[in-house]
Structure formats: C-alpha cells, structure tokens
Amino acid sequence: MTVESVFPRLEALLPHVQKPIQYVGGELNSTVKDWDACDVRWALMYPDAYEVGLPNQGVMILYEVLNEREGVLAERTYSVWPDLEALMREHGVPQFTVDAHRPVKAFDVFGLSFSTELGYTNMLTALDLAGIPLEAKDRTVDDPIVLAGGHAAFNPEPIADFLDCAVVGDGEQAVLDMTEIIRAWKAEGRPGGRDEVLLRLARTGGFYVPKFYDVEYLADGRIGRVVPNAPGVPWRVSKHTVMDLDEWPYPKQPLVPLAETVHERMSVEIFRGCTRGCRFCQAGMITRPVRERSITGIGEMVERGLKATGFEEVGLLSLSSADHTEIGDIAKGLADRYSEDKIGLSLPSTRVDAFNIDLANELSRNGRRSGLTFAPEGGSERMRKVINKMVSEEDLIRTVATAYGNGWRQVKLYFMCGLPTETDEDVLQIGAMAKNVIQKGREVTGQNDIRCTVSIGGFVPKPHTPFQWAPQLSAEATDARLAKLRDSIRGDRKYGKNIGYRYHDGKPGIVEGLLSRGDRRVGAIIRAVYEDGGRFDGWREYFSYDRWMACAEKGLAGTGVDVDWYTTRERTYEEVLPWDHLDSGLDKDWLWEDWQDALEEVEVDDCRWTPCFDCGVCPQMDTKIQIGPTGKKLLPLTVVNT
C-alpha cells in the first residue's frame, strides 16, 4: 500500500507561515527510500523546532543507521510552530515527515528522542496532529509503536501513558534489534496484534513497555513497588551500550539544511561516556563507561564529513572533550590538515584543568579568539567538593591567565544555583571568582578591557545520579539567591562593569524538576497542559509556569501529593524511586554512598586513572573502559590537484 505525500496540501499552507523552508525537506545528504520496498519503517522525531532538532546527533545517527539497512526506511519529523499547527488543523493536514512528506501515522514506529523533558508537550501535539490516540491504551494494531529514547527516557514514567515503549542507552544497535523483532512479527501476519509485538520487545529485557508494569502506591503517596504483569517480562529493563565507537562512524553524511539551525558544523563524537563523576551530571552517570573513538577514526570521520557537507567548523563533541587521551594530537593534526581551508575547530565542553596552552593555540590557529567558556559549576571550594567537580580556583586562574596571555579577552563561566547544602555565601563567592579572573586578566595583559561573563541557572536533581534523593531549591529561594549575587556583582565599583551577569529564573527549573523525577501520576498534568495550549516549553516565549501549576493542582487532585512533593522534598534510602526498574547499571547503594560522600564533602576520583570504585556499571552491563592512547598521529592528507 503506497502512502501518499501530504506535500500538495501542505504546500498551499506554506506561503502563510514563518520560515517555510524548515518544512520542505530536501536537505543535502537526506534520504528518501521506496516505501513499498521496505517492510519496517521508522518516523524519527526530535520534539522541538526544526532549527534545534535538525543538528541533533542522535537522530542523525539513527536516521543513517536505519536507512543503510535494506528493507528499512527512516524519515524525520520535527515540531511545527503554532502558526503552521493552526493551519494544519484547519485544513486537516497531518503530522508529516520532512523527507517524503508521509503521514507519521503510516509508519511502523514513531520514535522520539528526548534530550530534555521539556519536549513532552510537543510529543502530544505531534501525536494528535498525526491522528494517533494520545494514550497507548487507545491505540490499535494500525497505529505506530510510539517509542521514546534519549537521556530523558531514563525516567519515562511521566509519559508512560503516552508511550508504547522506551529504550534506555545507546540507540545504534537497539533500533536494529527492534527492527528485526517488528519485521518477524509483520512477516508472520502480525499474530496477537499490538500486544504480541510489544510483549516480544519487553521479553528481551532491553525494551521497556510501560503497560506490562503495574505501579503500586503506599498510603503516603510513595511508590510501593513496580511489578511486571505479563508472563516472561523481566523486573528490570537494561540500558544499551555500544562498544567500539570506531565500528559506528556515524553520521557519515551529516545533514546540511537550507534553513538556519542552532549548530552549523561538522560534529564528531570523540568519545562517549564520562567518569569524572560530577554528582549533578546525569549524562556522566548514565553513559558510562568511557569509550574513546581512536584518533585515526576521528580523522577519517572529519575528512569524509567535511567533503560531504562543506561546513567551515569541526566540533569535537563529548561530555568533556579535553579528556580524550590524545586530544593534543587530534587538535594539532586537524589544525595542520585544514589550515589552508579556513576550517575552525571547537571543543564545546572543556574542563578548566584539562585546558592547556598547546590546545589553546591549536584551537585558535585560524585566527579566531572569540571567547572561552568554562564550567566551574560551584562558586566555592566547598561547593565544588559537594558536587565532585574537582577544579580548584587556582586551576581556573592559571587557565585564564594562559588564555588572556594568548590573546583571548573574554571568559564565560557557567554555574548552578540551588545545589545540595548550598548557602547564600557559596553563591556569593561566584562574584569573587569573577573578580579574580578579571584581575588576573588585567595583570597578564596590562589592559583594563577584560570581560568575564557569569551565567547561572537553577540546579535540577536528575534520576540515576547521586543527587536523585536531593531536595530541589524552590523557585522563590533560587530567585532570591540569584538576586543577591546580582546585587553584589553590580555593586562592585572596580570590577562590576566588566562582569556580565546572565541568569535563568527558578520557575522553569521547577517544572523540569517535576518532569525529571515524576512518576506516572505526572502524566495527567502533561496532558492537561497540552490541552490548555502548552507547547514548546523549552522556549521562554511559550513557557507558562502558571499554566503548569494550575494544571498540576487539577491533575494531582486526590493523589495526596503535589508539586513540592516531587521537587523540594528530600527522598530517603528506602524509597522506591519511579525509575528504579530501569537499569542504568549504576548500583543504587553506590549512588547512595556517593550522595552521603557529597554531604560530607568527600571527593571521588576518575576511574580512568585510579582503581575502580565500584559504581557497578561495567560488571552489570558487561562493558569496559576503552581508552587510548593509540600512539598514532594524523598524517597530512595528500593534496590532489584538479
């Protein structure tokens, strides 16, 4: 059955909307496969605007991995802005893929990648526009399997009612495994209907199907236990881990959009995972162990990617890029290779202590010294011990001295407010740190026009981290603390003018906190917010705190719990957490010990350089640390004259 393109109907609406190019597809390196020649078809969504979703590496990787397989096709879909949404509803145009403009409902799987919980309402918009029932229990065998992945899927409980399935961990192999299960079930004539295929997925232990788990609550509102309710369904669902990144050199052909997007560069993931052990960092906890891509593998990906895209910048991505065992040789090798082509290099996440003068020089070889960004996260030495961000102020000052000495004039510092045990005094020390940075800059350069920008936002405790038990700071207390810091910075006559201060108020963090550590009862709130018009919650101009709070009051009525219970309440050791049945490999007792260490300001080292400290991931997941050095170098490429 061939599925018709909705483009002719969509096209008539495009002259009336902003930035219509984002809806037409046709990006360089995009793929349109023959519908009838494929038996398993995926619609992949990044549930935010095209300009944010298109550069997403996760979606790009899965899109290519799936499309490379014979008989499998994958197309992409993104959130449409409210102007087009209104027109689509008026004219009956369904949620469509941008590749061949096929209706999302026609696919076998509708897979959504959630980097953040703030995309949940956008998922409901897309489901509704697609004509797929919002709740999984109302779907039939002809509806796609609605699947969630991405970091937020490590606690999929708040959206459990809307999902058929969730996958935790690396997606590359998981999507192929799922494809095979669906293919076999379809080839057999879809025996047992929707439940049968979901059961086959659930029984593998690698796919979480919420409907096969019942949640029992205690009288006080806490969870009693989560129990499988179908035969053969395991008590816990494991995360997926891809070993040997060199075997997965994706994306090989990165998408190049015509529309402007948030990142316009050739991104290469130089390693996955991080064991620095920052206690607030969910990404670092759930992506263990560290797996490096080799220097030669990186070189090949960059070369092929630049040829395929024409990008002017290479981004070396990871959770802490300067920690790659051969980062110096990688930066130098790439800078050497592309010095003639005016290709810039960027390291989006750089630790203060891993940054050094050689790296600084390689990164600025093309002449740009725009600004450097570091994330000490905590203002005081005490605070940094609590969060296990082992960076001293001396490290920072030494690093900025290097940077200023090498031509930089601006340093940006990122912090969080509302970390466990934090006091006003801890946050006020951020101002002192910024002053020391400027003072050092003036000293090194002999100039006065040195700038330092402080950027600070509220801390949100996340599942699968040592802070999963921690109380979140209320929006009011966060705002009050941020105001004190602002006043102290602005009031400084000698340095105040040189310090930029950017902060995010506490309210969005409370909603994020509710969604991060919520359970299935939070689903009613998400649905109510969506039905009341909530969209694009990650966008300040659309986000409405008041709407969320009003809907929470209604949605949680009769449960005995409220927003504070989910956010500012401290959990105890015995409490069953909503995500305990999703296995990230981390031993819950180890997490608890790490939480206790945090409260006692005890630091933990990185297992790449010190003995294993038993976080549990490697034995539980049968994985191991994969790091260099390989000792290899990037050789110059032969210049081919045409």
Next chain:
Amino acid sequence: MQRIRLRYTKRGRLRFTSHRDFQRAFERALRRSAVPMAYSAGFTPHPKVSYANAAPTGVASEAEYLEIGLAALRDPEQLRAQLDESLPTGLDVIDAVEVRTPNFVERLEASEWLVRLDGVEPDEAARAAARFLAEERVEVERLTKNGVRVFDARAAVAALDVVPPQVDAGADTEVETDRDVRTARPCAILRLVVRHATPAVRPDDVLSGLRATADLAPPVPAEVTRLAQGPLDEETGTVTDPLALDRAAAPAG
C-alpha cells in the same frame, strides 16, 4: 582576480528558500566543490560573492544572479556544472559568463513574472488586467517593518496580460514529483513585467492592485515565478538577457 557571473534558479519546493538560506547553501557548495575562491581581507575573511535582487521567499525563479571572485582562473562553464552538482536539485546554476563589463546591477531594469492563479477563470483575470492597466495610478498598501506603507503599483508595470496555461518553464521533474496533480479547476496565468523602482513593486503588490481595482480575489495563494530579469525593451515590453553584454565582449575564439 577573475570574476564570474552566474544565473541560478529557485524551483519547486525550494522556492521556500529565503535569500539568507540560499547564501549559506551557496557558500557551502563553493567549499564542497573546492572552488578557488578569493577571500575578503579582515578579521573573519569571507568568500567574495555579491548577490543581485533576490526574489522573495516563496517565489520561484528562473533568473537569479550573483557574481563571485576567484583566486585562480576557471572555465565558466566547468565552474557552472561543478556548482550545479554541489547544490540541491531545485537550486540550479544554469548560466555562467566571465565578467567583462561593469554596472551589472543597473542592467537589471525589470523582471518578468508568471503568476498562477488557481480557481480563477482566465476571462475574469483578463478583465481585471484591463481594468488595472486603464488606471493611471493604483494605490496599494504593504505591511513593512516600519508599519503600513501606501504606494503606487501601476506606474512600474510595463506589461500585464493573460497567457495560456503551459508546462512550467524549466520545471524540474525530480522536485516536482510530489506536486499537486492539477485538477480540472479553472486556472488563470498572468504574465507581468515590472520595472525595478523604489519602492519596489512586487507581484503581490500588483495582485493587491487587481483586487482594489477589479475585485479579483483568488481563492488560494498565487504561485509566482520570476522568468527573467534584465534590460527592459520598452517597445515590446520584454526583458532581455543581462549577461548578453559580457558574452558579446568575450574575445574571439
């Protein structure tokens, strides 16, 4: 420094490409096809590209122009083919000449537009065009960044007539496959020649004028294509090739 003038198109669904979008796509195509670009001096060097008179977003075009500066000599036709290959289908580079004459932008005196009005009877469109042409002045409004602006849309119009339906000029099959299968609904096609003036009069301004003078109100948005831009032959009301002078100035052989 060798300079090359190029003519390119915005066809099919890629007519929704904005000019900024096109600029980025073009500069990336230059990199992918390793064109030896000349760069501007300065802190952040940019490849030397100048664009003339871009068509509005959503309007298709067969006749957009730009000029690039090269650091090494290249054969214009080879360069054209190379760039065309590097750009997505629909953004097609269809002509190239080496620059031999100055004042190119001044040569773009007028544009010829094709305006497709679905759901409008050709006779009705012809009557409206006649009414419009009979006026000396047709005031229209346009919403600009600085508020509503009122200006004359009549004086700039050098020609306006109804032409018989035809296969879209230069329509490109790959892009057009998912296009509307045209139904048997009536459809009028206007051919419009408009002088480039200040304030610029665009096809939608003329459509506003047709609505104001003759109550012509198409039920669906018009599909507009720029067919040509260049010197205006006042006598025949036709637009001629702006690259002709450069071609003529080419050394023999």
